[in-house]
Amino acid sequence: MTTMFTGTRRGRVAALVGAALLTTLTTTAVGTSSAAAAPPPPQSDPFYQPPSGYESTAPGTVLRSRSVSIAAFGALPQKIQAWQLLYRTTDQKDNPQATVTTVLLPWGARPSATRPLLSYQVAEDSAAPQCAISYQLRQGAGNDNIVAQAEILLINAAVQQGWAVSVPDYEGPRSAYVAGRQAGHATLDGIRAAKNFAPLGLGPQTNIGLWGYSGGALASGWAAELQPGYAPELNIKGVAEGGLPVSPKNVLLGANRGPFAGIAMSGIAGLSHAYPELAEFMDTYLTTEGKAAFAKARTQCNHANAGEFAFKDLFKYFSIPDPLSRPVPQQVLAEVTMGQHNPTAPVFVYHSVNDELVPSADTDAVVKKYCAGGSRVTYQRDILSEHIALVITGAPDALNWLKDRLGGQPVSNGCSTKTVVSSIATPKALATFGIVIVNNLLALLGKPVGPADMI
Known part of the structure; x- marks a missing residue:
């Protein structure tokens, strides 16, 4: 019992220290974000308007692209290769639609057909177009959606693995927050667009992962459910979903x-x-x-x-x-209630037992439904967290699980469920957390983002 308490306390202290260090830098960023000229928001930017006749193209077709500069919290430039892709997708009513994804490569990385691809879905959680992550990631965008902007820290952690990353505007041009099918389609078609984009150099059998928390888990979860029928050609090795809003x-x-x-x-x-x-x-x-x-x-x-x-x-x-x-x-x-289809890709679900926003009972129920239908689910229930805390404390296990999947390590058939005191209170999770914190501090200070052998 003493060992468990000590590990748990160490994990919580590490999370608080890391959060404090990052807050110091991000507070500075927020205070200076207005210094850079603001780019036009999506509703005023012609890039977001699809060309005539795009409806006849296949889902995932890249309609337009441009290179962009990425900044943390609208103010701290990130040394990372970045492009925006306007691509064709399908809305909630199965009508053609166009939306944007931001695709990233490590600084100095060359195109590679063997590079894994992660689709990272942020918690946009908004119904206004300027809240889209493609805009919020740009230099000078301000801090209207600072909650979504903060997820640059997890996006950078993925790029640091050497992966290509797609960050889709899965709510689409109408900011259709909570529209599950729309979000799933846009996520999957964003992956297709990334694979179709020559500068990334991805191959037909690229190993693909998905990750999202809360609103981002809604998009990731719907993508996992819809993928067998909507995008069966995608080689999805694993989907990590935290704080899953099933209902x-x-x-x-x-x-x-x-x-x-x-x-x-x-x-x-x-x-x-x-x-x-x-x-x-x-x-x-x-x-x-x-x-x-x-x-x-x-x-x-x-x-x-x-x-x-x-x-x-x-x-x-x-x-x-x-x-x-x-x-x-x-x-x-x-x-828009989840559990209508069974994912065929392996799924890692992590959820706070005491989640005050997203009921854990709903997640318990959908996991049981998935397992009864033959899905492969690893489910981790966390006692000491709540909805917001688990964004931080649950991230190391999600990242480590995705590293195993994208690295080619298979999961066992069937399902497993465990309840832990704290997700971060293990040596492996703490080590990963420390690495992520250090790399993000360096990235916020201007160090190139990516593995050492690429920069």
Whole structure:
């Protein structure tokens, strides 16, 4: 017992120290982000507009590309090779759509057909176009979506492995937050686009991984479910999903009137962008105050909505009691609930037992469903974390698991579930965490991102 407590305390101290060091640099970055000229946001940037006739191209077709400069928190330039690809994908209603992914290579790396590819899905969690990660990663973008911007630290950790990385705008041009099929399609087609992009030099049998937490896990999880039918040619070796929001309805009910009510507000707004019938329902039944509130939520990113709508009762914005009991919301929420298909790629799921935003019972249930259907799932339940803490403390195990999969190490058939005191309280996780922290501090200070033999 003493050993377990000591390891757990050491892990928590390491997480706090690392977070403090990174906060010092990122606070400086936030204070200076306005110094660089801001690029035009997606709604004003012609690059995001697809060419005429793109609808007839195959999903994953690269429609346009450009090289870009990446900056952490809009201010700290990252020495990393980066391009943006506009590509054809498919929306929630199975209609053609175009969106953007940012693809990355280690500094100094040459194209390679044997290089693994990781698709990293950030938690955009917003219903406004300027919140897209393709914009938020650029120099001078400001800090409207600083929560998503912070995930550059995990993106850099992936590039540091020598991998190519795709970071898709999986919500698409309409910022359809919570639209699962849309997110899954855009993630898979972003992988196709990366494979089709000659400067990366990826091969037809490139080993592919996916990773995301919270909103990013929603996209990763839907991609894993849809891949056998939508993109069976992709050689996906593993999918890591943390803080998995299986049931948006249950997240909404739990968040309402609490500190995360603003995230639920963004989710409803995002779904109204994907479902015209929901937008019409809201236009019919929202009060005047409710219409003004949702109009504002559609213009703001995650942390602004989280602050403005915290502890609000969102149902009071409607003129009818219990709006979720009506047929249109019921149908929409049923369609965006996970567990409709079984992943064939191996899956690593990590979730806090005490998650205050995303119910762990829903994740328990979908894992059981996957396993009953023959999926290969490694499920790790964490006791000492909560939703936000596990982003940090769960990342080392997710990264190590992906390294094994992309390195060619297979997983056993079947499923395994374990409950741990703290994911970070193992020597391997702590060592990985320390390496990630050091490499990110160096990257934030201007050191090239990538393995030493490539820079």
